[in-house]
Amino acid sequence: MLGGDDVAPDLTDVRRAVEAASVAETARITATLIRVTGDWSLAEDCVQDAFARALVDWPERGVPGNPGAWLTTVAKNRAIDRIRNAASEKRAVGELAVLTELEGLEDGSGGYRAAGDDRLSLIYTCCHPALPLDARVALTLRTVAGLTTREIARAFLVSEATMAKRLVRARAKIRDAGIPYRVPPPELISERTSGIMAVLYLLFNEGYSATGGSSLVREPLALEAIRLTRLLSALLKGSPQEPESLGLLALMLFHHARRRTRTDAAGDLVTLEEQDRGFWDQSAITEAVALLAAADHLGVSLRSGPCSYRVQAGIAACHMTAGDFGSTDFARVAGLYDSLAQIAPSPVVELNRAVAVAMSQGPEAGLALIDTLDRTRSLEGYYLLPAAKADLLRRLGRQSEARSEYQRALDLAPSETERRYLGKRLAEADPGATAEFIPNESATATQHERGQE
Amino acid sequence: MEYMLFICSDPSAPEYVAAEDSIVEWVAEMEARGVARHGDRLRPVEDATTVTVRAGEVVVSDGPFAETKEWIAGYDIIACADLDEAIEVASKHPMARFGKIEIRPVWPLGE
Numbered sequence: 294m295l296g297g298d299d300v301a302p303d304l305t306d307v308r309r310a311v312e313a314a315s316v317a318e319t320a321r322i323t324a325t326l327i328r329v330t331g332d333w334s335l336a337e338d339c340v341q342d343a344f345a346r347a348l349v350d351w352p353e354r355g356v357p358g359n360p361g362a363w364l365t366t367v368a369k370n371r372a373i374d375r376i377r378n379a380a381s382e383k384r385a386v387g388e389l390a391v392l393t394e395l396e397g398l399e400d401g402s403g404g405y406r407a408a409g410d411d412r413l414s415l416i417y418t419c420c421h422p423a424l425p426l427d428a429r430v431a432l433t434l435r436t437v438a439g440l441t442t443r444e445i446a447r448a449f450l451v452s453e454a455t456m457a458k459r460l461v462r463a464r465a466k467i468r469d470a471g472i473p474y475r476v477p478p479p480e481l482i483s484e485r486t487s488g489i490m491a492v493l494y495l496l497f498n499e500g501y502s503a504t505g506g507s508s509l510v511r512e513p514l515a516l517e518a519i520r521l522t523r524l525l526s527a528l529l530k531g532s533p534q535e536p537e538s539l540g541l542l543a544l545m546l547f548h549h550a551r552r553r554t555r556t557d558a559a560g561d562l563v564t565l566e567e568q569d570r571g572f573w574d575q576s577a578i579t580e581a582v583a584l585l586a587a588a589d590h591l592g593v594s595l596r597s598g599p600c601s602y603r604v605q606a607g608i609a610a611c612h613m614t615a616g617d618f619g620s621t622d623f624a625r626v627a628g629l630y631d632s633l634a635q636i637a638p639s640p641v642v643e644l645n646r647a648v649a650v651a652m653s654q655g656p657e658a659g660l661a662l663i664d665t666l667d668r669t670r671s672l673e674g675y676y677l678l679p680a681a682k683a684d685l686l687r688r689l690g691r692q693s694e695a696r697s698e699y700q701r702a703l704d705l706a707p708s709e710t711e712r713r714y715l716g717k718r719l720a721e722a723d724p725g726a727t728a729e730f731i732p733n734e735s736a737t738a739t740q741h742e743r744g745q746e
Numbered sequence: 747m748e749y750m751l752f753i754c755s756d757p758s759a760p761e762y763v764a765a766e767d768s769i770v771e772w773v774a775e776m777e778a779r780g781v782a783r784h785g786d787r788l789r790p791v792e793d794a795t796t797v798t799v800r801a802g803e804v805v806v807s808d809g810p811f812a813e814t815k816e817w818i819a820g821y822d823i824i825a826c827a828d829l830d831e832a833i834e835v836a837s838k839h840p841m842a843r844f845g846k847i848e849i850r851p852v853w854p855l856g857e
Contacts (some may be wrong), residue, residue, distance in 0.1 A: 423829055441802040470851050473828040481830065 307351045314360040315344055319439030320524070322362070322368050324411035327436075327474060330372060331395045333464040337436060342366035352688040369398055376397065405713045412437070421472045428463035429492045430499075435460055437524075438517050447510050448499070449545045486534040490541050490602065493522050497545050501552065507629035509552075515552070519545050533595055539588035540603030546581035547609035550574040562714045566618040572640050585610055604633045640671040649679050656685040676705035680715060687722050695722045748783070748852035749750070749832045753820035756845045768840045776824065786821030807841055820847065 296653035301742040319340060325337035337500035343364045357363040373395050376388055381528040419432040431449070434440045440448075466472065477485045500515030522545060554568035585606045592603060608629045615621040630646035643666050651659020663682050672678045706712045776782035794810040810817065819841070826832045829849070834849040 421829075423833075469853070470849075471749075471826075471828045471832070473830055477830065 304352055307356060308348075310351065310356040311344060311347050314364060315439050316520070318361045319344075320412045320415060320437045323436050323439070324415035325398065326368060326372055327415060328397065328411050328577045330391055331468075331474070333436070333467060335372060335375060339368040339371040340439070341373050342365075353513055360591070365398070368716070369395055381674050405559050407627075407660070410526075413520075414474050416489055416525065416528075417485055418467060418472060418477055420485070420492045421467070422485075422488055423470060423472055424463055424466060426492070426495070428459055428466075429488075430496055431456060431459050432463045433496070433521065434514075434517065435491060438521060440517070448514050454511070463645075483533075483534065485545075486529070489525060490522075492536065493518050493525065494541060494545070494602075497548070498679070501737075503550055513554075515545070515549060519549060533597055536588045536592040536595065537600040537602055538596055539584050539591070540600060540606045543581040543584040543588060544602050544606040544609055546584070547606060547613045550577035550581065550613060560710065561717075562710055565612060570617065573613065574636070582610060582614065583605070599632055599636055601633065601637045604629055605634065621652070623649050628654055640669070641675070641677075642667060644672060644675075644678055644681060652686055653735060656688045660685045660689070674705055676702045676707065676711065676715075678702075678704070683718070683722070692722055747828065747832075748823060748825050748854075749829075750852055751785070751822040751824060751832075751839065752818050752848040752850065753787075753839065753841045754816050754846050754848060755819050757815050759845050760843065766840070767845070771841055774837070776779050776822075776827055776835060781824050781826060781831075783823040783825055786823075787820040787821065788818060791817050814819065816846075826845045 299628050301499060316647035322343070323336050323340045327333055327337060330336060346367050347364060347708075351357070362508060373392060376395075416433065416437055419436060420429045424432070426538060427449075431445055434445045435442065436447075442451050442457050442460060446453040449456065452674050467474075476482070493737060496567065497515050497518035499512050500513065503514075517544070522538065522542045526535065526542055529538050530537045543724070549571050551568060554570075554572045585603065588606070591597075592600070608626055611622050611626045611629070624689060627646055627649035630642055630649055634642045634646060644663065644720060647659045647662035647666065649659075651660055660682065663678065663685065666672060667682070679698040680702035683695045684696060686692075686695035699715055699722055703715045703719060706715055766849060769799075770851055771783060774786075790812045794808075796807045796809065796811045798805045799808075822839075824832060824834060824835055832849050836849055839847055
């Protein structure tokens with residue numbers, strides 16, 4: 294089992310091996326231990342203990358040939374010990390059956406029977422709609438992604454104690470409210486899978502939209518979200534939910550591809566038009582294009598209806614594959630927003646559609662749509678509506694109206710980053726300035742998704 | 747597992763339509779499935795009485811213990827495999843449409 298290298302390996306190599314094993318194995322081992330023991334804390338603790346042991350053991354004895362099997366054995370034995378010790382104190386019912394099953398667990402290189410299903414059960418349970426949204430996110434990061442409570446607390450800018458309490462509460466509700474540990478039955482699977490994707494996309498946005506001081510600690514969340522969506526897509530392979538999952542992965546990769554160009558050195562937002570496309574991550578874009586094509590192809594063959602993430606990825610593809618801003622196919626973008634409005638109607642989608650219409654048919658057409666939307670007051674308090682309106686007015690040379698809309702947007706802007714951006718635009722919108730249309734990047738790509746959450 | 751369904755009024759819910767009230771069918775289905783244990787309507791809050799004992803003295807007051815816009819209009823004790831089944835059972839109750847239903851797991855003494 295410990296058939297690793299004879300020579301003691303380099304410490305950094307060992308650490309790298311432990312990290313790689315953590316990424317590859319945490320969810321699988323945790324998922325199986327939860328299935329067998331029904332005890333979330335026990336499973337998580339035992340897996341964490343196994344990694345702690347690896348950090349001590351592997352530098353001395355070498356990295357085992359099959360790290361996953363090694364970790365599984367250690368975690369399993371730890372679980373057996375803990376259950377035996379607890380059982381001698383209070384003799385819980387059913388303990389013997391659990392122990393028998395634990396001891397019977399295979400830990401060879403073949404992995405567990407139905408290991409894939411265990412991981413899916415884990416993800417579906419972590420994202421059960423009866424859990425509060427913040428708990429779904431935290432639990433997914435803790436048990437599926439294998440992040441420590443401290444890491445999650447740091448990323449969500451709360452104390453470790455607060456995060457620990459949130460996780461304890463979530464595990465208690467799973468147990469006490471009888472949330473089942475399983476892949477949901479066919480009648481629930483579509484709705485519950487959408488629920489998982491909403492959690493993963495929220496997680497992605499937490500990392501992606503972080504700016505300024507918090508971005509360093511939050512950015513890894515976007516990478517975790519991408520990794521988890523890859524895992525979900527692999528686990529859903531061949532199911533009717535696969536196209537949507539691939540669409541979500543493509544969408545994340547499109548956004549991720551321009552992460553370096555979203556803000557400037559001062560931390561100010563840079564619009565899609567002004568971003569330096571030379572710094573976009575071309576390999577991420579290429580992968581996203583291929584994933585979206587595969588998702589659409591599968592969607593057709595499975596006759597699954599249009600789904601929101603695939604359409605959103607289609608919109609992102611229009612932006613990300615255009616050589617420059619001016620050559621973006623805005624008519625297609627407007628058409629895709631039309632489809633999106635049918636699948637998931639929302640005033641934010643209408644606003645984005647209006648911006649795309651302005652770009653393809655001219656500012657008057659866009660302005661008319663925004664005015665209609667403004668009158669419904671459905672986006673009252675949402676700063677991007679007056680911001681988009683101001684940009685169109687400025688483009689039409691109606692500077693004083695543009696200024697008052699910029700002011701309105703400035704008063705509603707949620708954070709300093711947006712206020713600085715709008716302040717600059719307001720300063721530029723003096724009567725002498727040349728009219729130039731600068732759409733807000735968020736209005737075309739990111740904000741509508743956040744608005745739907 | 748046992749759950750209690752609190753059948754609640756909801757001022758924001760659609761108007762009650764007697765013709766769409768499927769409570770008889772719901773009771774029949776849940777009894778046939780062996781899910782429904784016990785349940786009934788409750789008289790309005792005007793008929794409520796609140797009792798406290800303070801310093802050994804019984805204090806009786808008129809009305810509910812909390813004045814709210816929503817009130818509990820009925821209850822059902824159900825036995826289900828898990829929360830997903832309880833959600834399914836609750837979602838079929840007519841008051842899920844005309845009001846709202848809170849699902850609470852029963853917590854047996856000694857557990």
